[in-house]
Amino acid sequence: MASTDLDTSKAYSPWRQRMGMWDRKASPYLYIAPFFIVFAIFGLFPIIYTAVISLMDWDTIRNSGEYIGFANFDYVLNDRKFWVSLRNTFSIFLLSSIPQLIIATFIAAMLDHHLKARTFWRMGVLVPYVVMPVAVALIFSQLYADEYGLVNHWLGMVGIDPIAWHKEVIPSHVAIASMVNFRWIGYNALIMLAAMQAIPRELYEAAALDGASKARRFFSVTLPQIRPTFIFVIITSTIGGLQIFDEPRMFDTAGNGGADQQWLTITMYMYNTGWGELNFGRASAIAWLLFLIIIVFGLLNFWLTRRFVSSDQSGSK
Structure with a gap:
């Protein structure tokens, strides 16, 4: 009986070895395959599709178009609205x-200390992030109302004349930037906090023994250690800033970026061209121009990251 079991195990051992080898080689690809399948359907295909449409005079009724080459790109690059929206986008992004x-970074540094009810404070800074962007835009558009807004009321209490938040360029950008900051400061603070908590505490103890103050420890220990994370946050903020849509769209009831396009962004310009003018060819061209701008910033981030990492390695040597 024992010999029979032994023979059976020997008969199945090569098959089991082949299955085990196949599992080790193929299973990693099977695990990541769903992501790439979903990306190909909802990410890669729309990119290729818009690239084709951007080269056509697209008819939305017949769902077909005539090839016109780079005429859509030429029209967009010579359109005043594109350059105004590009200016507004970068202005709001910087503000x-x-x-x-x-x-x-300052909030993350405060949360990194031994505070009472640390979990409460860390969860609290994330609350604005979970608020719907439309709700934030509606509330802030009322706060920054030209005639009866609460911000102008506060300014009047200290003797400052009311500001035309919806009529002037810079004030409208400041108002929209405040909405963006309200939603994203807490989110970025938690990312910074995670990086700060990964810093070895021995570095702070050694700096304290050398007589370094808290400010010196922050600039000499904390910031250099979180530099890769800081660069990551910079590039994600840049991409998000270039794609800003909800806040400027809901800043007034019309949703057109102001009477003179004071806060018209690139994504709003693309939306108005596609769904307002029903010109999907030009809208696709705008989308590709925005895509190329984001690629440029991504390459710039890659170059900065390599430069900073190489400087860190040379400094450690």
């Missing part, structure tokens, strides 16, 4: 991302 990163 939101720079204060956002500074405040998020």
